[in-house]
Amino acid sequence: MQIYLPIAEISVNVFLILGMGGGVGFLSGLFGVGGGFLMTPLLIFIGIPPAVAVATEANQIVASSMSGVLAHWRRGNVDFKMGFALLIGGVIGSSFGVWLFALLRGLGHLDLVIKISYVGFLGIIGTLMLIESGRALLRRKQKAPPKRKTHYWMHGLPFKVRFRRSKLYISALLPIAIGIVVGLLAAIMGVGGGFVMVPAMIYLLGMPTSVVVGTSLFQIIFVTANVTVLQSVNTQTVDILLALILLAGGVIGAQFGARAGNKLNGEQLRILLALMVLGVCGTIAFDLIATPLDVFSLGAIGGHS
């Protein structure tokens, strides 16, 4: 069944979009990430204009994070104080990102920047996660005691705040800085930023794993909501109909994913996620390097200039 998308201005198969929403939703529920880093490239791949894909995906992530955060909140796995510090940075970063997005689009470099950001971030995060979780798995097998928390330079920063739920006493500047980076990524790459934020919260802030996912989802709601509104105003590229179909599939998939996730252990889950992140990274990297079929391309398709 074909359906015409009013903003993307193309006709797509409803079941294909529903299936993509469901599949990515399942994985996002399983790993506790927004799933944007899979969905945005997929949308571009099936022919949705990149600008529409990025902006619409932000809108969809609002919904998937909302249903995800409620599940974590009921179990008390959300550190609202930490989430609030993160989202202050997130709103700053994403606002700047939407401005940068419009600028790059006009210059014709948007696609390139989106792809390079994907390759760079997914490559680094995927590799780090793979090494870390591989080591953790080995350590567990050897039954060696985990390393004690060490003191870094960042523990000397001012504005120290006690985050009770995370059992941390750190500078508020740290989560704000992480929020800014994640917000910027959300706006440019059409992702929630969970794949950057979750490792940052675990390895940089030292938050307990149990509250990390719920807290990052809480922050992602606000950042992606900010991106949705700003993209609507600045570029008119949010396609409500596309978002609705995606999230219909996505929210259902996410519920099943969350249940499946409870049955796997943390290290295995992280290794799987790391491999998937590296897979997407490799695909996009190949796309950047391989000789295109046509070195010429049209800019403003359909008169959006």
Added chain:
Amino acid sequence: MTNRFFLPFLAALGLIGFMLPPANAQSQTQPLHQDLVIDLSKSVVEISTGFAGSELLLFGVKNGPGDLVIVIKGPAGDEVVRRKERVAGVWVNKDEVTFTDVPSYYGIASSRPLNMFLNDKAASDNQIGEDKIKIKTKNNNKSAESLAEYHKALIRNKRKIGLYTDKPETISLIGNQLFKTQIRFPANVPVGTYDIKTYLVRDGNISSVDTNLLKVEKIGAEAVIYSFAHRHSLAYGVFAVLMALVTGWLASVFFRKA
């Protein structure tokens, strides 16, 4: 199917019966205009939720000998053609040319291959054929050769997305006077007013022209969403966020009970 194709012909036949006597009477005052009478199966192409492209039947009557060409042009606008080059192993958009007044859609139909009956000058003057579209560029300092390459790339890429036709559609003639052709619009057809020109060609030159207009527009939910997004973009963004929050919440409630 037979009925759909047959009906316009009945109409056209009725048209001849109706047109012939006055055509003779007015032939002194407007000889050219009466050579050609055409009509469309519809005057508006409506883009609704289930839209997956559309077909348009164009039919008419010509008086006397001659070949036919029909050119359909979508609303004109700017198009940017960018060229990628390899920089440090990565393909990057390096150079660009902006063409102005480019028809967003270009379709053509003819009774025979164009080069068999239309002379080159007449084709150029009337921009009949994709290669005859007059190109204008915005502030560029490219050589003629390089510009021609960009021009070819423009047409090639437009064809790839189905907005320009690779080869002319056939106009079928029934007897000497009746003709019909079918024009296909893809799902990504741009909205706006389309200009349809039918040319009657005799001895290589254009002897008569008839112009029709066709509207392509979004209707129903498509039109409402599009104008909401463009006219009240802040409210649209807030609405999109609320919709997402409610959907997420509903899913969570529903699945907790299930």
